[in-house]
Amino acid sequence: MIKIKYFKEITFAYAILISLFHFGVNIWGGISDLWFNSAHFALLASLGFLTYESDKNENEVSIINLLFAVLSLFTFAYMVLFEESLYAVANSQMRTSDLIVAAMTIALAIEMVRRSTGYIIPFIISTCIAYILFLGQHIDGVFAFAGMSPERFLYRMYFTSEGLFGPIATISSTYVFMFILFAAFLLKSGAGDFIVDVSSAVAGKYTGGTGHVAVFSSALMGTISGSAVANTVSTGSITIPMMKKAGFKGTFAAAVEAAASTGGQIMPPIMGAGAFIMAQMTHIPFVTIISVSVLPAILYFASIAFYINIHAKENNIKGESSELNILPILREGFHFIIPLSTLIGLLVYGFTPTYAAGIAIVAIILSSYLTKNKRMGIKEILEALALGSKNMIVTGVLLIAVGIIVGIINISGVGITFSQLIMEWSGNSLLIAIVLIAIASLILGMGLPVTASYVVLSVLSAPALVGLMLRPELAALINAGIELPEVAMYLLSAHLIIFWLSQDSNLTPPICLAAFAAAAIAKTPPMKTGLVAWKVGKGMYIIPLLFAFTPLINGTWFERFEVFTFAMMGIASFSIVMEGYWDQKLNWIERAVFFIGAIFLLSPDKVFHMETYFGIIQNTHIIGFIIFAVSMGLHKMLKKESVVYTKLSETI
Numbered sequence: 001m002i003k004i005k006y007f008k009e010i011t012f013a014y015a016i017l018i019s020l021f022h023f024g025v026n027i028w029g030g031i032s033d034l035w036f037n038s039a040h041f042a043l044l045a046s047l048g049f050l051t052y053e054s055d056k057n058e059n060e061v062s063i064i065n066l067l068f069a070v071l072s073l074f075t076f077a078y079m080v081l082f083e084e085s086l087y088a089v090a091n092s093q094m095r096t097s098d099l100i101v102a103a104m105t106i107a108l109a110i111e112m113v114r115r116s117t118g119y120i121i122p123f124i125i126s127t128c129i130a131y132i133l134f135l136g137q138h139i140d141g142v143f144a145f146a147g148m149s150p151e152r153f154l155y156r157m158y159f160t161s162e163g164l165f166g167p168i169a170t171i172s173s174t175y176v177f178m179f180i181l182f183a184a185f186l187l188k189s190g191a192g193d194f195i196v197d198v199s200s201a202v203a204g205k206y207t208g209g210t211g212h213v214a215v216f217s218s219a220l221m222g223t224i225s226g227s228a229v230a231n232t233v234s235t236g237s238i239t240i241p242m243m244k245k246a247g248f249k250g251t252f253a254a255a256v257e258a259a260a261s262t263g264g265q266i267m268p269p270i271m272g273a274g275a276f277i278m279a280q281m282t283h284i285p286f287v288t289i290i291s292v293s294v295l296p297a298i299l300y301f302a303s304i305a306f307y308i309n310i311h312a313k314e315n316n317i318k319g320e321s322s323e324l325n326i327l328p329i330l331r332e333g334f335h336f337i338i339p340l341s342t343l344i345g346l347l348v349y350g351f352t353p354t355y356a357a358g359i360a361i362v363a364i365i366l367s368s369y370l371t372k373n374k375r376m377g378i379k380e381i382l383e384a385l386a387l388g389s390k391n392m393i394v395t396g397v398l399l400i401a402v403g404i405i406v407g408i409i410n411i412s413g414v415g416i417t418f419s420q421l422i423m424e425w426s427g428n429s430l431l432i433a434i435v436l437i438a439i440a441s442l443i444l445g446m447g448l449p450v451t452a453s454y455v456v457l458s459v460l461s462a463p464a465l466v467g468l469m470l471r472p473e474l475a476a477l478i479n480a481g482i483e484l485p486e487v488a489m490y491l492l493s494a495h496l497i498i499f500w501l502s503q504d505s506n507l508t509p510p511i512c513l514a515a516f517a518a519a520a521i522a523k524t525p526p527m528k529t530g531l532v533a534w535k536v537g538k539g540m541y542i543i544p545l546l547f548a549f550t551p552l553i554n555g556t557w558f559e560r561f562e563v564f565t566f567a568m569m570g571i572a573s574f575s576i577v578m579e580g581y582w583d584q585k586l587n588w589i590e591r592a593v594f595f596i597g598a599i600f601l602l603s604p605d606k607v608f609h610m611e612t613y614f615g616i617i618q619n620t621h622i623i624g625f626i627i628f629a630v631s632m633g634l635h636k637m638l639k640k641e642s643v644v645y646t647k648l649s650e651t652i
Contacts, residue, residue, distance in 0.1 A: 003060050011051050015389035016382055018043045022177045023361075026354040035080060037165035040173035041105075041400045042076035045069075045112050048393040052115055068108060075105045094151055102158035109164065109401040116394040121452070125401060128408045129153075136412065142421070145412045156407065163407040164400050167280055168455060172399040175276030175286075178357035180395070181388035183270070185364045186339070188384040190374045194333035201329055210246040211256050211308035211317075214239035218260035219267055219301045228450070228506040228514040231261035232521075240521045247317040252536075254522035254529045258515040259304050259537035262506045265450060266499070267297045269344055274454055274499050276353060281458060282491050287347050289492065292553050295564045296496075296543050302568055303539030306575040314581040332374075335367040395451070402452045406459055415459045422464040430468040430548055434497060437461050438541070441501040442508055454502040458495055465494035469548060489554035496553060497544040504540055507533045538578065539571060542602065549604045566621040570601030573628050582635055593631050600624025 004010070021043065025036055046069040050061060078101045106129075114122045127135075133153060136145025157163030198220070217235045236257040243253035265271060268290035275293070279286040311317075342363040346356035368376040376384070409415045426433035437457065444453040469490045506514035509530040519529040546552045546567055551559040577595045580586050586594070601624035 002063060002066060007061060011047065012386050014050075015047060015386040018047060018389040019181055019385040022173065023181065023358060026174055026178055027358045033170055034161070034165055035076075037169040037173050037400075038076045038079040040169065040177070040396060041109065041164065042072050044389070044393050044396040045072040045108055047389060048112050048116065048397060051390065052112075052393065068111065071104060072108055075101060075108065094155060098159075099151060099154050102154035105158055105164060106154075106404065109397060109404070112397045113401045117398065121398070121401065125404050128405050132408045132412055142417050143414065148411070156411065157404060162411065164403050166403050166407065168277070168403040168406055169400045171276050171280050172396050174354045175357075176395060176399070177388075177392055178354045179270050179276075180392050181385070182339075182343070182357045182361050182364075184388035184391060185361050185376075185384040186336070188380050188387065189336070189364055189368050189376055190333075191336050194329070194336055197329045198333070210239065210242040211248060211253075211312060212305055214243060214253075214257050215260045215301055215304050215308065218257070219263060219297075221261075221264060228258075228262045228265055228503070229517050231264035232258055232514045232517040235261065236518050236521050240518065244522065247315065248311075250522040250524045251529050251532050252311065254518035254524050255515065255532035255536050256304065256308060257521075258512070258518040258529070258533040259507060260301065261518070262503050262514050262537060262540065263297060263300050263304075265503055266293065266300060268293050269340075269347070274451060277451065277455060278458075278492075278495050278499065279353075282488070282495055284488055284492050286353050290347075292492065292560075293496070295560060296500075296546070296552065299543050299564065299567055299571060300539040303542070303571045303575065304536055306572045307536050307579065310575055310579045310581055313583070314579065332371060335370045335374075338367040338370075339363040398452055399455075402455055405456055409456070409459050416463070418460040418464075420464070422461055423467065426468070428468065430465075431545075433461075433464060433468055434501075434544065434548060437465070437498060438501045438504070441498070442504055444502075444505070450502050450505060453505060454499050457498045457502060462491070462494045462498060465497060465548075466491050469493060493547045493553040497547050500540060500544045500547075504534075504537075507537045507540065509534065535578065538574070542571065542574065543567075546602065562621070566601045566624065569628055570598045570624065573598035573601060573631075582632075590631070590635065593627065597624050597627035597631060601628060
């Protein structure tokens, strides 16, 4: 170990400089994408090696960590000083030093990922590298690959846009960094406390109120954090003890927080890193992606709220009277609306997400001076800058390392092969294809974080999904090379299906990070918490089916609201079926009737080949609505008769 005086202060200042560098380049530009992405990796990796596994003595650093940090910075310096290798290699003149630095960069990326996420992702990357270098030669069948020389592989991974510093790294260095920095400024300005206070004042008084506070606060926090685990830790430290105090069991409280926090990555306007990556991969405007994602996100949070309400009624958990008054809270925190409105307004007007986030950060600082108690001074600004860099270490290095996997998939053609296999295994059934992708996402989610899982799965399976969703005549035109605007929305539907299914790694055992984080706060068994969270977050599996079989994404706004309205009732009916309770316990016949109603409410008209009702509303939805309404009405009547009979019996 080496003892360095003021080491903590030095790394704090270094983190600030990293944020300022990214802010400046994203707003004003000045360097090429290749240089910027290389600098992005070098700065974050060096900061990670210096701080990620620090000992209790914050002024000490190991020699190996210091060496790795210096080598990380050297990878960028070499890129700048010897960029002519880009052109010399065309004449087979790649130097030995080029090969050494390229290999060292890959090794440093894998090592930083190992330290931050464990051994599974490095194992997957190493297997992919082995496959393209020599392993593919020994595989028979569709996955056979002739192999690639180490020199050519290192060149394409380091010096081109096919590997480490390609499109995925660009997304990380631009969109993702700026929005994580934006979230850091919001949190340092007190937005987290404001969100919890607003949630308590609005939702706390209803049945199961503290549970609804968790949902409401996680939905709001999700608009700025975009991270399920960060959402769980930030809001869960407040809401989980509140729920336990109100009467919810610890396991259920933790599960609700985990399921609600997972919605942070599907909640516009940020949606984690997913929306930015989606925009880059599909070439669909970012504003379009977040606009069509609003209604599905509301459906997901409503599905959790329904479950909480039913569970609270079953266990007689009432709302709590709160001393918090919404008007003073809004008066004190109204300035938080300004940066969010600025962000959304600039995006809608057509500015790039990076520029919009940069201006919104400035708006946070300026608007904080409209209040007396939450003004951001120099200290708070510097802390927010440092927090942004530190929060970006894991995500940034991970996305760059995943670029290796994506590059290998594209170079080897595995993505096309995998899509063809999905088409074959599914028997041209869209539903079976979605089930196969859900299984694949669950397996990948055991080792990959959500963003990485989405990137890998979208490269592998999005083309197959689009092909299955298109009508035969459209598919024929696309195969003929004709570009059609309406196909873009089918592509978006496919990517949203994959993105939503990728979220299940946060909730589904055996590895469910959000559920484990919530269990740590609630002091409950992690695996049991994960199982309950999987049940509470069932909307994560139902709603993607609406993307595929209804016009919720690719229809007109009238069609989207029609699907949204009936799906809301369908999810409520499905929640009643899952819990087996409404005003009283349901028998199996009642649950079966509610289940039939849910199926009709969630089904598209074309499944049953029925005529539309007055040419406006689908008959299946009308049938489902009638079943649902009659079931609810009869259930209420039976409940009242039961109450009257009980009172008469007690009187007698």
